[in-house]
Amino acid sequence: MTFVTIAANPLQAQNAAEYDVVIRNGRVLDGAGNPWILADVAIHQGRFVRIGRVTGRGAREIDARGRYVSPGWIDMMDQSGSVLRRSGLAENKLLQGVTTAIGGEGGTPVPASGIVEYFTALEQQGISINFGTYYSQAQTRVAVLGPSPRAPSATELDRMKASMDTAMRAGAMGMTSALIYAPSSCATTSELIEVARVAARYGGVYASHIRGEGAEVVQSVREAIEIGERAGLPVEVFHLKVAHQPGWGILMDSVRQVVDAARSRNVDVAADLYVYTAGGTGLEATIPTWAHEGGRDSLRQRLADPVVRTRLKGEMRTGSPGWWNIIEAAGGWNGVVLVGAQNPANAKWENKSIARIAEEQGREPADVAFDLVAQGNGRVMAVYHMMSEQDIETALRFPWTSIGSDAGAVAQIGVADAGQFPHPRGFGNAPRVIARYVRERKVLSLEEAVRKMTSWPATRMRLADRGVIREGAWADVTIFDYETLTDAATYDQPTALPKGVEYVLVNGVLVIDAGRHTGARPGKVLR
Structure with missing residues (x-):
């Protein structure tokens, strides 16, 4: 009679696994700009160890059928x-x-x-x-x-x-x-x-x-x-x-x-x-450079002086040495939108343009901007449509x-x-590259978009063994659904979460599991 030994508990099963993680049946993009291949990817001790047909088992198996597996x-x-x-x-x-x-x-x-x-x-x-x-x-x-x-x-x-x-x-x-x-x-x-x-x-x-x-x-x-x-x-x-x-x-x-x-x-x-x-930075960027000399307290003192305000308004029209006129870049105050007032009394003006706030207050836009900056308990933030x-x-x-x-x-x-x-780029920039500029507008191929976010920046920054799916490289992985990948964040709802990124591994450890953070912290400081 033949006896089959069955693992008595999950720990024994894990010990029997040959790999830490195996990603199966995915469309593997190597990050170098090559077309995808249908392959399994095995990971052990933080690195890719096998790409192709993987017969050994992983302590964690991920079925990526119909999904893309990217660096x-x-x-x-x-x-x-x-x-x-x-x-x-x-x-x-x-x-x-x-x-x-x-x-x-x-x-x-x-x-x-x-x-x-x-x-x-x-x-x-x-x-x-x-x-x-x-x-x-x-x-x-x-x-x-x-x-x-x-x-x-x-x-x-x-x-x-x-x-x-x-x-x-x-x-x-x-x-x-x-x-x-x-x-x-x-x-x-x-x-x-x-x-x-x-x-x-x-x-x-x-x-x-x-x-x-x-x-x-x-x-x-x-x-x-x-x-x-x-x-x-x-x-x-x-x-x-x-x-x-x-x-x-x-x-x-x-x-x-x-x-x-x-x-x-x-x-x-x-x-x-x-x-x-639209870009985003502090509202203080609308103020010519010389007024910032001496730091924040000095700026506030200058903004309290009517003579200085008159000078600053003139330079907003004519220019000032060493200052980039971001108001002009935004096409005027209509293109400058307050998003972070850093003052509860001014929070009611958030998500309105400086021009609109000025109209409602019956004041000049520049004076509105000066006061918002001076009254902020921290850096007052704005979005600039430019x-x-x-x-x-x-x-x-x-x-x-x-x-x-x-x-x-x-x-x-x-x-x-x-x-x-609060800018949507903080919640949607990377998925938007693929969702909008690959899938919708067809500006880039998928392979090229992935290259721009993986092997090219890794090469650029001399990050050894990153940015590619290759045996021996660090196993940083993003598994996504191409059809559902979406950047949900907008200027009105800048913190809406993206969709379509299903699994993420950092140095071989699962950090996003079926769209949820596992709490793992396997990241490394790159020196």
């Missing part, structure tokens, strides 16, 4: 550096299929000397996504000069470079600048080059919110390229856009020509973008563009967070 999606312009310290779940990112985020437009949430401890704390508390960050040149400035707009002396510049050196040794991914905001806007091209040379010594990238994204966008891209070329490091243009209606359909191709020319002479330059026609669909589609077709949301994780889904910026 995990990479957000090239993330804003999660601060929130991950409070909550590492990053649920709104993972529900979009994002497994890796690159933050740091404004730098790290700690000074250079604290980055090692910051990274260690993230690892000890646990994060659900992989996360890396840049260090900002503005941080080096403030550490030495405070909020002063003046140029550094030679000694001060050396101290700034030492700050960047400390950050790079700690594992920062490179240097950023955000050149429409004070005090970053006070940095000259030569100053940026000098500090960037330090980041270059460690293989860092120079990534920039360029000095202007309107009529001056081409010359601003040229400046970014000059910094990278002279400092000897790759250049990433953050959230590429043409925020200038007269230049819609024209200037984006001019940017392409400038970038292609630089690449042809061996300058490693590329860009990322989010796929919405881009065109045509330019988004044009930029998506450039082979060197990737996808970045310019949005952070939220501490908790469904709970208002003072640090959360």
Whole structure:
């Protein structure tokens, strides 16, 4: 008589499994731009170990029949550096299929000397996504000069470079600048080059919110390229856009020509973008740069002075040195919508344009904006409607563009967070690339869209063994239903959750299981 031994409990069954996870019968996209193959994918100890026909069993089996199995999606312009310290779940990112985020437009949430401890704390508390960050040149400035707009002396510049050196040794991914905001806007091209040379010594990238994204966008891209070329490091243009209606359909191709020319002479330059026609930033961006000197309290004092207000209103019409006129970019105050008043008394005005608020109050729009900024208990946020669909589609077709949301994780889904910026890109950017620009508008093939969110950004950021489904690579995986994949978030409902992302694995661990966060925190800090 033959006896068959049956496992007495699930633990014995798991011990008998050959793999940790096996994904079966999926349409596997390798991330490199190749067509899908029908295959099983086996994962063990955080990495892909077999792709093809897998006969061994997994401790967890996922049937992906009729679904696409993609490398995990990479957000090239993330804003999660601060929130991950409070909550590492990053649920709104993972529900979009994002497994890796690159933050740091404004730098790290700690000074250079604290980055090692910051990274260690993230690892000890646990994060659900992989996360890396840049260090900002503005941080080096403030550490030495405070909020002063003046140029550094030679000694001060050396101290700034030492700050960047400390950050790079700690594992920062490179240097950023955000050149429409004070005090970053006070940095000259030569100053940026000098500090960037330090980041270059460690293989860092120079990534920039360029000095202007309107009529001056081409010359601003040229400046970014000059910094990278002279400092000897790759250049990433953050959230590429043409925020200038007269230049819609024209200037984006001019940017392409400038970038292609630089690449042809061996300058490693590329860009990322989010796929919405409205951007978002603080309402204070509508105020000329000089008024910010000395910090927030100094700005408030100036805004309380009628003489200063009159000057600022004049410069909003005529322009001001070193200031990008974001009001003009939005086509006037009708295109500037308050979304985060940071003051309960002003919350009633949220989701209305500054022009509409001014009309209801019987006042000038500029005065409304000044008061909202001055009365905010934190950074007052606005959405700026200033881009065109045509330019988004044009930029998506450039082979060197990737996808970045310019949005952070939220501490908790469904709970208002003072640090959360209500823009739909924070909940829908990655799915929207496929739902709108692949399936609906057919701007990209599915394979190319996935490449832009996987192998290309991983290659760009020198993330070894990520962004591809390949034996030996880290098992970051997004499994989605192509037909139902949808970005539900809108400007009116910016936190609506996307649909269609069914399973997400980070470093081989299931984090989204049938559309729900498992609570797992297998993410790694990327240095």
